[in-house]
Amino acid sequence: MKILVTGAAGFIGFHLIKALLKQQCFIVGIDNLNPYYDVNLKNDRLKILSEHSTEASFKFIKLDLADRTAMASLFADYGFDIVINLGAQAGVRYSIEKPHEYVDSNLVGFVNILEGCRHAKVKHLVYASSSSVYGMNIKQPFSTKDRVDFPISLYAATKKSNELMAHTYSHLYNIPTTGLRFFTVYGPYGRPDMAYFSFTKKILAGEQIDVYNNGEMQRDFTYIDDIVEGIVRIIDKVPTPQQSAATTATAPYQIYNIGNNQPVTLRRFITAIEDACGKKAKENLLPMQPGDVPATYADIDELTADIDFIPQTSIEDGIAKFVEWYKAYYVEQS
Known part of the structure; x- marks a missing residue:
């Protein structure tokens, strides 16, 4: 094939x-x-x-x-x-x-x-x-x-x-x-323009992160x-x-x-990164950005029914794997 x-x-x-x-x-x-x-x-x-x-x-x-x-x-x-x-x-x-x-x-x-x-x-x-x-x-x-x-x-x-x-x-x-x-x-080898990537980079460096909508947005990570x-x-x-x-x-x-079918608040997302990094974030609270949406939450019933799709990875486990990769790729090689 x-x-x-x-x-x-x-x-x-x-x-x-x-x-x-x-x-x-x-x-x-x-x-x-x-x-x-x-x-x-x-x-x-x-x-x-x-x-x-x-x-x-x-x-x-x-x-x-x-x-x-x-x-x-x-x-x-x-x-x-x-x-x-x-x-x-x-x-x-x-x-x-x-x-x-x-x-x-x-x-x-x-x-x-x-x-x-x-x-x-x-x-x-x-x-x-x-x-x-x-x-x-x-x-x-x-x-x-x-x-x-x-x-x-x-x-x-x-x-x-x-x-x-x-x-x-x-x-x-x-x-x-x-x-x-x-x-x-x-996840590992992800896009640097994504929030979890820049959050990890800045938290490890002790820099301030921009948190939009006071961290109240939800995403189906x-x-x-x-x-x-x-x-x-x-x-x-x-x-x-x-x-x-x-x-x-x-x-x-x-x-x-x-999607994961379990939306996570930006606040919990940041906490998972903090825990994986072993450092607290310095936050700059900002309003919602143009073109952004307050929540994403996937109904995956059709995909589950047709191919038995059931996501297995929690946000805490997934972020821990990403941060481990990030440290090996960027920090340990520098």
Whole structure:
């Protein structure tokens, strides 16, 4: 089986490929290695993948999703069976500053993925969506049956657009597609722009951390190993054509929430980091940021029913593992 993983040098892509390398398959990983955050961290992830693989199991190609010609050639050359699209311009707040980068990567790039799947007759496209599509929805927990028509960031709008585009291609070309709405993924080799990363760095250095909304926000923090287990299981859960009560259209299309289903307050989150670091945080209390939401809470009943997805990692255990990695990677090597 030939699998394409986009965003191979990214946080989730790196951990997913490590898991897939234990199976009998050939993986092509692509990434444009953009400088949104430290490229050295991305290269270190790729180095680990190369050390855990052979030429017969993994190949990395530096490639931009928005390059239409190169993407078409990639699909023509390899004839993938499965595509897992994790490559995207990430970050809610960054989308306020650099909107065109989100259009290029998340919209143009995703069309190129869909076109590649169409012409290569891919058996299953699994792609990353986001909990941010729920915007300021009041009802909790967030359900895939809820309306998600009011995004409050361009990043969220691009992810909702991906879901609509995937449905169109599923309906027109019978391409099985599954979108996964990720809920605040964290863990070792994570993204430096995430709060837990910067909190750990500053707490260890004795610096002040910015705590928004007085620490009262809630997040459905989901440990990376649980996320990867869910993705690996969903690969074999290929959707079949189905029709909802709201439309006569049929398509092999599915959307799932993938989260911990146990929202944690920012206050408890900070305490877990303090305990793992062995130091108290110096806090700078601030109001809510533009584009942010007060709570995320995933209804994962459908994913549990379909693939027996049950997250196993508590916030305390997951943060302890992250801080252990952080100290080894940044502190002990300095």
